[in-house]
Amino acid sequence: MTIEIAPFDTLFFRDGRPFSLGEETWADGIFPPLPSSIYGALRTAVFAQSGEAITKANTTDDPTQNLNILHYCLFCEGKFCYPIPIDLVHLIEISERDKMEEERKNRFKVFLLSLMKNEFVSSKAYLPYLLSSEKFVESLEQGYISQTSLEQYLHGLENEFDAFKIDRYITSEPKIGIARDDRLHTTQEGRLYRVDMKRATNLTLVVEFEGLEKLNPTGFMKLGGEGKVVHYREGSVPKIQQPEIKNKRFKIYLATPGLLKNGWLPAWIDPDTLEGIYPDTQVRVKLITAAVGKHLYVGGFDMKEKKPKAMRRAVPAGSVYYFEVMDDVAEDQWKLIKAVRFCDYDDLRKEGFGLTFLGVVE
Numbered sequence: 001m002t003i004e005i006a007p008f009d010t011l012f013f014r015d016g017r018p019f020s021l022g023e024e025t026w027a028d029g030i031f032p033p034l035p036s037s038i039y040g041a042l043r044t045a046v047f048a049q050s051g052e053a054i055t056k057a058n059t060t061d062d063p064t065q066n067l068n069i070l071h072y073c074l075f076c077e078g079k080f081c082y083p084i085p086i087d088l089v090h091l092i093e094i095s096e097r098d099k100m101e102e103e104r105k106n107r108f109k110v111f112l113l114s115l116m117k118n119e120f121v122s123s124k125a126y127l128p129y130l131l132s133s134e135k136f137v138e139s140l141e142q143g144y145i146s147q148t149s150l151e152q153y154l155h156g157l158e159n160e161f162d163a164f165k166i167d168r169y170i171t172s173e174p175k176i177g178i179a180r181d182d183r184l185h186t187t188q189e190g191r192l193y194r195v196d197m198k199r200a201t202n203l204t205l206v207v208e209f210e211g212l213e214k215l216n217p218t219g220f221m222k223l224g225g226e227g228k229v230v231h232y233r234e235g236s237v238p239k240i241q242q243p244e245i246k247n248k249r250f251k252i253y254l255a256t257p258g259l260l261k262n263g264w265l266p267a268w269i270d271p272d273t274l275e276g277i278y279p280d281t282q283v284r285v286k287l288i289t290a291a292v293g294k295h296l297y298v299g300g301f302d303m304k305e306k307k308p309k310a311m312r313r314a315v316p317a318g319s320v321y322y323f324e325v326m327d328d329v330a331e332d333q334w335k336l337i338k339a340v341r342f343c344d345y346d347d348l349r350k351e352g353f354g355l356t357f358l359g360v361v362e
Contacts, residue, residue: 001208001209001210001212001215001217001234002071002206002207002208002209002234002235002236002237003206003207003232003233003234003235004075004204004205004206004232004233004234004235005038005204005205005206005207005223005230005231005232006204006230006231006232006233007199007200007223007228007230008228008229008230008231009199009228009229010173010175010197010198010199010228011031011033011197011198011199011200011223011224011228011230012029012175012195012196012197012198012224012225012226012228013029013030013031013032013033013034013037013198013224013225014028014029014030014225028196029172029195029196029197029198030296031166031170031198031200032074032166032205033205033223033224034256034257034298035069035072035207035256035257035351035352035353035355036298036300036348036351036352036353037223037224037300038069038072038205038207038223038352039067039069039350039351039352040300041221041222041223041230042064042067042207042209042212042215042221043057043064043067044221044222045215045219045221045222046063046064046212046214046215047063047064048221049214049215049216049219050063050214052214063212063213063214064211064212065211066210066211066212067209067210067211067212067350068209068210068211068350069207069208069209069350069351069352069355070208070209070210070352070355071206071207071208071237071255071355072205072206072207072208072255072256072352072355073147073206073237073238073255074144074166074203074204074205074206075203075204075205075206075235076144076166076169076202076203076204077202079146079147079148080146080147080206080237080238081144081145081146081147081164081166082144082145082146082147082150082255082317083143083144083255083316083317083318084110084140084143084144084145084163084318085145085153085253085291085318085320086139086291086292086293086318086319086320087112087113087131087251087291087320088110088111088112088113088140088143088145088153088161088163089110089111089113089133089137089138089139089140090108090109090110090111090137090138090139090140090143090163091109091111091135091136091137092135092136092137092138093135093136106164106165106168107162107163107164108140108143108162108163108164108165109160109161109162109163110140110143110145110160110161110162110163111133111137111159111160111161112153112159112160112161113131113132113133113137113291114131114132114133115129115130115131115288115289115322115361116129116130116131116132117129117130118130118289127274127287127288127289127290128288128289129288129289129322130289131289131291139293140163140165141165142165142166142167143163143164143165143166143318144163144164144165144166145161145162145163145164146162147238147240149161149162149163150240150253150357151240151241153253153359154240154241154242154243154253154357154358154359154360155241155243155359155360156243156359156360156361156362166203169200169201169202169203170198170199170200170201170203171198171199171201172196172197172198172199173197173198173199174194174195174196174197175194175195175197176194195225195226206235206237207237207352208237217233217234218231218232218233218234219231219232220232240357242338242357242358242359243358243359243360244334245329245334245358245360246360247360247361248324248325249288249322249323249324249325249360249361250322250323250325250337250358250359250360250361251320251321251322251323251358251359251360251361252320252321252323252342252356252357252358252359253318253319253320253356253357253358253359254315254316254317254318254319254320254342254354254355254356255317255355255356255357256317256352256353256354256355257296257298257314257315257316257317257353257354258314258315258319258342258343258353258354258356259298259312259314259343259344259345259348259353259354260314260315260342260343260344261344261345263295263313264290264292264295264315264319265287266321266342266344267344268344269287273286274286274287274288275287275326278323278337278340279340280336280339280340281333281336281337281340282333283325283327283329283333283336283337284325284326284327285323285324285325285326286323286324286326287321287322287323288322288323288324289322290319290320290321290322291319291320292315292316292319292320292321293315293316293318293319294316295313295314295315295316296313296314296316297311297312297313297314298311298312298313298314298353299311299312312345314353315342320359321342322361334358337358338357338358340356341353341354341355341356342354342356
C-alpha cells in the first residue's frame with residue numbers, strides 16, 4: 001500500500017537527541033522526518049482506527065508487527081524527489097548573475113565528482129580512490145533531485161543534473177511555550193522553551209509499506225512531536241529503474257539514513273582490509289571510496305515503555321558507497337544486492353532505514 005501524507009499545520013520533528021525542559025530551552029527541528037517517525041505514526045493510526053489497546057504493541061497480538069516500509073520520498077511540484085547524492089556537487093566559481101538566477105528559480109546545476117587514485121601512504125587500510133574535481137565545488141545543502149534525474153544518475157547517463165533546495169518549500173515557525181504545574185494550574189519556573197516548528201508548502205510525503213491490514217485507505221493520523229493531525233490518502237510511488245552492472249564496480253546510494261554499527265562503515269566490512277561479504281548475498285566486495293555526509297542521531301520515544309529509545313548515529317540520506325567485486329557475480333546475486341538495506345540493526349530495517357538503490361561506476 002502507498003499513501004501520500006499532506007500536513008494541515010506546522011509539524012515538529014527532532015533528531016534522536018532528547019529534549020528535557022529545564023535543561024535545554026531550544027529544540028531544533030528537522031524536515032523531512034526520519035522514516036521511523038512515519039513508521040510510528042502508521043502504527044498509532046492502526047491502533048486508533050481498530051480500537052486495539054496499546055498494550056498489544058510488540059506482542060504476538062500486535063496488529064502492526066508485520067509493518068515494513070518499502071519506499072520513502074517527497075512529492076513536490078508534480079515530481080517525486082529524493083535527497084541529492086553527496087557525490088554530486090555545485091560549482092562555487094560562477095558569476096553573481098548566475099548565482100542570483102539559480103536562487104531565483106531554485107534550480108542548481110550539480111556535477112558528478114570523478115574517481116582519482118589515492119596516492120597518500122598510510123600504515124593502515126585506506127580507501128584506494130578519492131572523489132575529486134579540478135574545480136572549486138561545494139555540497140548543495142538541503143538539495144534534492146527528481147526521480148528522472150536520479151535514474152539518469154544511477155545509470156551513468158549524465159554527469160550534470162538539475163537540483164533544487166527543499167528549504168524553499170519549508171518555513172520555520174518557532175513556537176514558544178512554558179510548562180504548567182497541573183496541580184496548581186500555574187507555570188513552572190525555569191521551564192520556558194522554544195521549538196522549531198516547520199510548515200511545508202506544496203510538499204507531501206510519500207511512503208510505500210506492507211503488513212498493515214487494518215489501516216483505512218484514507219483518513220487522518222497524528223504525526224510529529226506535538227501530535228499534529230495530517231491527512232493521508234492512497235497514492236502511488238515510482239518504480240526506480242536500477243541498472244544492470246556490466247563491470248566489477250558499482251555504487252550504492254542511500255535514499256534514507258543508514259544505521260551502521262561502526263560509524264560510517266558497515267559492520268560487514270573489515271576495517272583493516274575494507275573487504276567483506278555483501279549482506280544476504282555470496283558476493284565478496286571491497287570498499288574503494290565513499291561520499292558520506294555529516295552524521296545524524298536516531299532515537300525517539302517508546303510510548304509503551306514511557307521512556308526514550310536507545311540513541312544511535314546514522315549516516316544521512318544521499319550518502320554513496322563505491323564497491324569493487326572481488327569475484328564474478330551471477331545475475332541472481334545482483335538482484336539480491338538491489339534488495340539489501342544499509343542497516344546493521346535487524347529490528348530497525350523494517351522502519352525504513354537504509355533503503356538503497358544500485359548505480360553504475362564508469
